Amino acid sequence: MTRTERVIEIENLSIAAAQGGVTLVDDVSLHVDAGGCLGIVGESGSGKSLTLRSVLGLLPPALKQTRGSTRFQRRAGEGLRSVAPRELRGHGVSMIFQEPMSSLNPTMRIGDLVAAGPRALGMSRRAAADRALQLLAEVGVPHPEQRARAWPHQLSGGQRQRVMIAMALSVEPSLLLCDEPTTALDTTVQDQILTLVERLRAERGLALIFVSHDLSVISRIAGRTAVMYAGRIVEQGPTHDLVDNPNHPYTRALIDSMPQLHGPPTRLKTISGSPPTAGLLPPGCRFAPRCPYVADVCLEADPPLLAIGPHRDTACVRQPVTNAGEQP
């Protein structure tokens, strides 16, 4: 095993509304190594998708990045270098989205969609068309020659998602950003796409950032996981360790509220209240109003994300007390 190389490092990312200045993502830092997968999990409105989109500068016009720097390694061994989001699009970083139908141009044939990337990078028409067929075969589209002539609407959801992955791969990225790519898919098709993404990661040494609301999907695909709540990372660490020993009360509550497939059925645990509205954050820790372990100190300041063990960071003042397995 060669020394793992860092592919991307994002530091102190903050995103706010352009007008009014309401902060939606607050001081998020993350990094991924070559061949690694970082999962970002959180409920709707936690800022996970915004974080991902800002990597490529794809924020909606009403939002702007107020802080943060991105450093990216374009080629292996080259080292990290400061870059602007615009420079990464089509040059080292690709992204796949949740809804493949609205992300594929309905007026272009599949083959042309996949060939567009290589064409833009200067490949000849013929070579790009051949490359498209190779890519379609690589992502498991059956009968690539026939399918290349089809239109997006003629494909099923799973096939469309494969086409989108082929498009993403067509510019030979070293980092693939995945924004809930399996949420709209059926269970067995989701399983196929996860297997495909996993295989591409292993075979191509791709680095992945995989965003999902579903921790069980994340635990299948990501080696490391960051849990986001109300715009901040509240906990991160190796996925299995994090699932087995959640340190932050929110992570623990999230896991407890998930229905289990195996073992006798149990009543689900719920999290009281609902996530705060952006701009109306509670004083102190943002999870305090819903937290079963809340103490006076929690209301004074928002706890920073601190290392509490090897590769484990948690933003909770009670650390490492909850770590000892204490129950409320």
Next chain:
Amino acid sequence: MSALVELDDIAVHFKVRTHRSVLPTTLRAVDGVSLTVERSECLGVVGESGCGKSTLAGVLVGLTEPTAGQVRYDGQDMGVRRSKELRRRIQMVFQDPVASLNPRRRVRSVLAELIDCHDLVPDAGMTSALNSLMEMVNLPTRVLDARPRELSGGQRQRVAIARALAVRPDVLVADEAVSALDVSAQATVVNLLADLRAELGLTIVFISHDLGIIRTLCDRVAVMYAGRVVEEGTADTIFTGAQHPYTQALLRAAPDLRRRSTEPRPPALEGEPSGALDLITGCPFRPRCPEAEAACAKAPPPFIHDGSHRTACIHASSSHRATADTTPRN
């Protein structure tokens, strides 16, 4: 002793036009489904998109007219045009409360109209009836004066449940009722349904693609594929001793927080559900089935019964005794 709701060989066929031919073709959304639901039972119906589970929900509540077959309530045929009284008894909770609640009306007026329509309480008792409805779904009474957009997703879905409960139904049909919710809101609504069932003796038909929630909530599970039930049994036998290759694949494919595998594995199932337009002779699952053989192409497999468990697969063994989970349900 007959079950509360019986579906007897229900078929729903639609005539659709396709680009392939000028003549309309038949889409077999539901193709010969028989199911029974006992009083106060929770039946889970699980399957992927296009398997006909939502069409089946439409048949149950009377929104969709079956092409063939009979829906019986308490042993009595519900007929094509249901009486108001029969309509009241089976109510539906839809997936998307934003789409199923009128955005211009306050919760109070939505609920009061229903109660009025069925003359369930005298006018003087309306306020207390509405308040107790809110209490039933764990919402503060101030929600009555809110419009749907002022509520969170979980609250809206609880209002949608209150809307269904307002007319005091015996049966609740929940069609993907928690699928659009975040995990924490989802847990609240799932628990609410479990409580309502315990408190009111409500019968629930819970339609979902999410096996984890089915496991949490349901006593019995029917697995649908391509318009047919392919396996049905108690939740315990389905989750611990599934017989049909499709059910087994579905269970393997479901992401599981506790599964630890370092080895990359092949997908649980190749291919995608065939379109309901494609006519497949024999077993509808045959094109994707890892165990398919020549005999599967001959005719749709009949059910092989094993006690209350039935499997539509020629490979299912009738001698099979699933290792039933003996833990009492709560």
